[in-house]
Amino acid sequence: MIITARPDLGLDSLRSRFAGELHAPGDAGYDDARQAWNLAVDQRPALVALPRDADDVSALMGFARANALRIAPQGTGHNANARGSVADSILVRTTLMRGVEIDPVARRARVEAGALWMDVTAPASEHGLAALAGSSPDVGVVGYTLGGGIGWLARALGLACNSVTAIEVVTADGEQLRCDEDRHPELFWALRGGTGSFGVITALELELFPLPEVYQGVMLWPWERSREILRAWHEWTLDAPEAVTTSARILQIPPMPDIPEAFRGRQFVAIDGAVMGTEAYAAEVLAPLRALEPAMDLFAMAPPAGLVHVHMDPEHPVPGIGGHAMLDELTPEAIDALVDVAGPGTDSPMLAVELRHLGGALARVPARAGATARLEAAYILFAVGVPVTPELAEAIPARLAALKAAVAPWAAERVYLNFAEEPTDTRSAYGEDAFAALQAVKAEYDPFDLIHANHPIAPASR
Numbered sequence: 234m235i236i237t238a239r240p241d242l243g244l245d246s247l248r249s250r251f252a253g254e255l256h257a258p259g260d261a262g263y264d265d266a267r268q269a270w271n272l273a274v275d276q277r278p279a280l281v282a283l284p285r286d287a288d289d290v291s292a293l294m295g296f297a298r299a300n301a302l303r304i305a306p307q308g309t310g311h312n313a314n315a316r317g318s319v320a321d322s323i324l325v326r327t328t329l330m331r332g333v334e335i336d337p338v339a340r341r342a343r344v345e346a347g348a349l350w351m352d353v354t355a356p357a358s359e360h361g362l363a364a365l366a367g368s369s370p371d372v373g374v375v376g377y378t379l380g381g382g383i384g385w386l387a388r389a390l391g392l393a394c395n396s397v398t399a400i401e402v403v404t405a406d407g408e409q410l411r412c413d414e415d416r417h418p419e420l421f422w423a424l425r426g427g428t429g430s431f432g433v434i435t436a437l438e439l440e441l442f443p444l445p446e447v448y449q450g451v452m453l454w455p456w457e458r459s460r461e462i463l464r465a466w467h468e469w470t471l472d473a474p475e476a477v478t479t480s481a482r483i484l485q486i487p488p489m490p491d492i493p494e495a496f497r498g499r500q501f502v503a504i505d506g507a508v509m510g511t512e513a514y515a516a517e518v519l520a521p522l523r524a525l526e527p528a529m530d531l532f533a534m535a536p537p538a539g540l541v542h543v544h545m546d547p548e549h550p551v552p553g554i555g556g557h558a559m560l561d562e563l564t565p566e567a568i569d570a571l572v573d574v575a576g577p578g579t580d581s582p583m584l585a586v587e588l589r590h591l592g593g594a595l596a597r598v599p600a601r602a603g604a605t606a607r608l609e610a611a612y613i614l615f616a617v618g619v620p621v622t623p624e625l626a627e628a629i630p631a632r633l634a635a636l637k638a639a640v641a642p643w644a645a646e647r648v649y650l651n652f653a654e655e656p657t658d659t660r661s662a663y664g665e666d667a668f669a670a671l672q673a674v675k676a677e678y679d680p681f682d683l684i685h686a687n688h689p690i691a692p693a694s695r
Contacts, residue, residue, distance in 0.1 A: 244280075247296045253329055254283040267324060269310025270371070271654075273552035273620055276313055278305065278324035285329050287401065287409045287435040294407040294433075297323050297683060304405075305685040306433045308347055308373025312380075314554075315687045317656050322685045325433060327375070335360060340441040341398060344374050346434050350541050353439075358538035361445040365393040368544035375437060376687070379429045380651035381605040383613075385449065385507035385540045388478040388593030390442060394426035394603045399438040402431070405679040409435075414601060423674040425603020428650065428659060430671075430686040431678050448515030449543050450532030451505035452522060459483050459502040459576040462525060463568045463588070466504055469521050470563075470612075475593035477518055479506030480544075482587040483576055487619065495529070496545070500577075505543050506590075553584075554626070555617035556633040557652035559610035559645035563588065570639040575616065575632065582628040586616040586636065604663065604671055610645040615652050650688045659688045669693070 244255060256266040257280050266281040279302055284290050297304050305322040307313065327347035334343040335353075337360035342353055351370035357363060366384050367377045382393025390396070399413040400421060410432075412421040423431050454462050466481040473479070481504050488498035504522055508515035512534050516523075519532060560567070571588075575581040591608050598606040616636050618629035637644075648661045660668045668690075675682075676692035 243300070247292060250292045251282075251284070251289050253285040253289045256281040256283075266326065268550070269307070269313035270550045271310055271313050271553050272550050273554060273626075274310065274313040276310075276316075276319050276324065278319040278322050280323045281326060282323050283326045283329045287403055290325065290403040290433050290435060291407040291409060293323055293325060294403060294405060294683070298405075303685040304433060304683055306346075306429055308376045309349070309371065311369075311372055312376065312651065312654055312687055314654050315650075315656055316685065319685065327373075327435075330435065335362070335441070337362060337441075340443070342439045342441055344437050344439060346373075346375050346436060348374050350374055350377070354538045354541055357441050358536045360441075361443060362441040363444040363447070363537035363540070364439055364441055365390055365396045366541055367393075368541065369546040369548070370541040371548050374439075375434050376429070377651065378437060378439075379424065379426070379434070380688075381426045381608070381649065382651070383589065383591075383595070383608070383649075385478050385543060386442070386444075386447075386509065387595050388475045388590065389509050391594040391597070391599055392426065392605060392608070393439075394605055395599050395601075396440040397425050397437055397603070398440055400424050400434055401436040402434050404432040405681070405683040419670075419674050420678060421603075423604050423671050426605025427603065427663075427671050427674075428686050428688045428690055430675055430684055430688075430690040432684060444509070444537050446534045447507050447509055447537050447540065448512060448519075448532060448534050449507040449540055450530070451503050451543060451545070452525075452527035452532065453501040453503045453529040454525065454527050456483060456485075456500035456502050457577050460569065460572045462502045462504070463572065464565055465525055466522065467563050467565070467568060467588075470590045473590065474518060476509040476514075477506060478590065478593075479504055480587050480589040482585050483572070483581075483583075484585050485581070485583065487584065491549075501528075505545075507540055507543065552620050553617050553654075554620055554629045554633070555615060555652070555654040556637065557613060557615045557649060557654075558637050558640055559608070559647050559649055560588075560612040560614060560640060560643050561610060561645045562643050563612045564643065567640055567643045571614070571636065574635050574639045582625050582632055583616050583618045583636075587614065589613045589615065604667055608649065609647050610649075613649055613652065614640055653688065657688060659690055662688070
C-alpha cells in the first residue's frame with residue numbers, strides 16, 4: 234500500500250483498511266494522480282484515491298460520508314471537464330483495476346473498472362470476437378459505456394451500453410452489489426447509459442460478438458476537396474447498409490513527432506470506419522467513395538482489435554476542448570455551412586471537425602435496453618481543438634460556438650453525453666419519463682447525492 238497523504242487530513246482510519254494509493258494536496262504524488270487524460274482540465278480534489286478492489290471502494294464511501302466529502306469516480310478523464318469542480322470530492326481513479334477476463338465459449342468479457350478498450354479488444358480478437366469498443370484504444374471501458382458508446386460496429390450492433398450483461402457496483406452506503414436483469418434490475422437499467430450517478434462501478438460483464446475479421450480503415454483526400462467529399466459522403470450514407478459505420482472529418486493534423494510522417498502537419502478530409510461482411514461485399518459498399526479517388530486508401534480486412542486505431546486518435550494524454558451537436562438531418566446546405574466555418578479558406582483552429590453517421594441499430598430500441606436505449610438523431614457533429622497556446626485556448630471555444638450556430642437549423646433537441654465535454658443539463662439526453670425514472674433510482678441508491686458524476690443526476694425529491 235502506498236500512502237502519501239498528510240496526517241492532518243485524518244486518514245488513519247482509512248489507511249488501515251485501504252490497499253491502494255492515497256494522495257492529498259501537497260504530497261509528492263498528488264499532481265500526477267489528479268491529472269486527467271485531458272490535460273486542459275485542472276482538477277484539484279480534496280483527495281485522490283486509487284483503489285485496488287471493491288473493498289477499497291467501500292472504505293472510501295464510508296470515509297467520504299464521515300468527512301462531508303463526495304465521491305467522484307474516474308477511469309481516464311477524457312471527459313473530465315464536464316464534471317466541474319471536484320474541490321469537495323475524493324477523486325476515485327480506478328487505474329489500478331485493469332483486470333480483463335475473456336470467456337470465449339460464453340462470448341463474455343469481465344472488465345474491471347480501470348480497464349481501457351485496448352485491454353479488452355486485443356485478447357477478445359485472439360478468439361475471433363469483438364466488443365462494441367470506442368474509436369480510441371485508451372478510453373476507459375466503464376466511462377464510455379456509462380454514456381452509451383458509439384463504435385465502428387454501432388449501426389449494425391447498437392450502443393455499447395446495451396451489450397452489458399451484468400454490473401458490479403459499490404453504492405453510496407458502501408454495499409457491494411451485482412446487478413443484472415434479475416438482481417436490482419432498476420439499477421442495472423440506470424447504469425446502462427444513465428451516467429455514473431448511482432454508484433462506483435468496479436466491473437462490467439460485456440457481450441462479445443463473433444467477428445474474426447472486419448473491413449476497416451480510412452480514405453484521405455486533400456482538404457481543399459472538403460465540400461465535395463462531405464457532400465458525396467452524405468449522399469452515400471442515405472442508402473448505406475447497416476453493416477457499415479463511418480465518419481467524415483475535416484482534419485488539420487499538428488506537426489507532432491509521434492504522428493506518422495505521412496500525416497504529420499498536413500490537412501485532409503477523411504472518411505473512416507468499418508464494414509461488416511466479406512472483403513468483396515465491403516469493396517462493393519465502398520465503391521462510390523473509392524470512385525472519388527482518395528490520395529490514400531488504407532481500408533483492408535483486419536482483426537477487430539484494429540478498430541480502436543482506425544480513427545487515429547491520440548493514444549496518450551493531450552489537452553483538448555471539444556463540443557458536439559446531434560443532427561436530425563444533414564443537407565447540402567448544412568455541409569456548406571459547416572465547411573464555411575471550419576474548412577479551407579478559414580482560419581479554423583480546430584484539429585478535427587467530424588460528422589458521424591448514426592441510424593441503423595442505433596435508432597432502434599433493443600430488447601432489455603438500458604437508460605440510453607437509442608440515439609434520436611441521424612448524424613452527430615463533434616469538433617475538437619488542442620489549446621497548446623493561450624491564443625488557441627481562446628479561439629477554440631469561439632469556433633465551437635460558431636460551428637454549433639452554423640448547424641443549428643438541423644440540430645436535434647437531445648445531447649449525447651459522451652461527446653458533451655462541458656457541464657450540461659443532463660436531462661437533455663433523455664426523454665421526460667426516462668429522466669424521472671433515473672432520478673427515482675438515484676433517490677433509492679444515493680439519496681444524499683454522494684456520487685459526483687461527470688453528468689450528474691439529482692435524486693428525486695421525496
